[in-house]
Amino acid sequence: MSQSQFLLFGSRRFAPLFVTQFLGAMNDNLFKNALVILILYRIADDVGMNGPILVTVAAGVFIIPFFLFSATAGQVADKLEKSRLIRLVKLAEIAVMGLAGLAFYLGNTYVMLGVLFLMGSQSALFGPVKYGILPDHLDKQELIGGNALIEAGTFLAILIGTIAGGLIILTEHGVAIVTVLTIAIALLGWISSLSIPRAEPLSPDLAINPNFVAETWSIMQMAASRRDIKLSIMGISWFWLAGATYLSQFPNLAKNVLGADEHVVTLFLVAFSVGIGLGSLLCNRLLKGEISAKYVPFGALGMTFFTLDLYFASRGMTASGGSLLSLGEFTAEPANWRIIGDLVATSVSAGVFAVPLYTILQSRGDPARRSRTIAANNILNALFMVIGAATAAAMLAAGWSVPEIFLAVAIANGAVAVYVCGLLPDATISG
DSSP states (O other), rough: OOOOOGGGGTTTTTTTHHHHHHHHHHHHHHHHHHHHHHIIIIOHHHHHHHHHHHHHHHHHHHHHHHHHHHHHHHHHHHHSSSHHHHHHHHHHHHHHHHHHHHHHHOHHHHHHHHHHHHHHHHHHHHHHHHHHHHHHHHHHHHHHHHHHHHHHHHHHHHHHHHHHHHHHSSTTTTTHHHHHHHHHHHHHHHHHTSSSSSOSSSTTOOOOOOOOHHHHHHHHHHHHHHHHHHHHHHHHHHHHHHHHHHHHHHHHIIIIIIOOHHHHHHHHHHHHHHHHHHHHHHHHHHTTOOEOOOEEEEHHHHHHHHHHHHHHHHOOOOOOOOBOOOHHHHHHHHHHHHHHHHHHHHHHHHHHHHHHHHHHHHSSGGGGGGGHHHHHHHHHHHHHHHHHHHHHHHHHTOOHHHHHHHHHHHHHHHHHHHHGGOOOOEEEEEO
C-alpha cells in the first residue's frame, strides 16, 4: 500500500540526503551557467577567443571526469560507509568553490576551466553514492517515491541554479555575489550531509582497481549481464540525451525560430523543469509504490507524441528581422501556448519514463555491486549526452532547423518505446 512520497521529507532517512543533493545540483548549475555567460559576454572578447567554442570546451571539461572517475567512484561507494563518503565529497565541494572564487577574482579562463573540471570530478564521485544509498535507507515500497522526489528536486535545482547564475553574474558585483553564493551553498550542503544516517558498506573487502580503463570495461560488462538492468541503463541514458538536446536547443528555438527574447528561453526552461517534476511525482501515484516498468513505454510514447506536435507547432515559423518578442508579447499569442503545452507534456512523459528505470537499477542485481552498477549508468549517460550534443551540432551545421531536430528526436523516441517494452515481462517487484 502506497503512502504519499512527501511523508519522506519528515524522515531523517531521506530529508538530509534530498537537501544535500538538491544544493549540490543547484551549485553545479549556478557556477556552470555563470561561467558560460561570463565567457560569452566578457572573457571571450577580452582574450580574443571564440565564445561558442569556449562554451563547447567548457561543456566537455565538465563531462570528461564522468568517463575518468565514475568506475573508481562506484568501487569506493561499494567499499566504504556511504554517509561518511558523502560528507567527504561535500567538504571537497567547499574547497572547489573556494578555488572558483579565486578563479573569478583572477579572471583567468584556464583556471576557471580547471575549477569546472574539479566540479565535474566531484559530481562524478557523488553520483554512485547518491543513488546507491537510497535503497539502504528506504523500503522497497518507498523507492519509487524517493526517486521521484530526487528526480523532481534535481531538475528544480538545475532550473534555479541556471537562472540564478545567468541573472547574477553580469550585474554590478555579480562575480563577488556568485562567489559568496557558491561557497555558502556548498557549506550548507556539507551541514545537511551531517544528518544523513550511516549506511554500512556491502563490499568492505573489495580491492580497489586503480586502472580506470579496465574497471570501466569491467563494470560495463557487469551491468550488461542482466537484461533488465541493461535495458534500464539504456533507457535512462536516452532520457538524458533527449533532455540535454531539448535544453540546449531552447535558445535557438526561441530566438531563431520564434523570434523571442531570452525571457522566453527562461519560460521554456521553467516549463520543461516543472514538467519533469510533475511527471516524476506522478509515478508514485500511478505505481502506488510498486517497482514496475509497466508505465515506462507509455512515457516514451508520450515523449514521442508531444515532441511530434512540437515539430508541427513550430514548423514553418521564421523569426522576423525586427525586435525580439518579449515574454508578454509571446504569451499573448494563443498559438504559442501550444508550444508551451507540448514542452510541459513532453517533460511530464519523460518523468514517468525515467523514475521507474532508476528504481529498477537500484533494486535489482547484487546489492554489493549496486554503486558500481550506478557508476556504469553514469558513464553511459555521459556518453549519450556527448553523442546527442555532437549529433545536434552536426544537424545544425548541415542546415537542419531546430524543429527538424525535434522531429528526429521524436522518431528515435518511437524506437526507444519499442525497445523498453522488453522490460515489461516480469517487470514488477512487490515491496
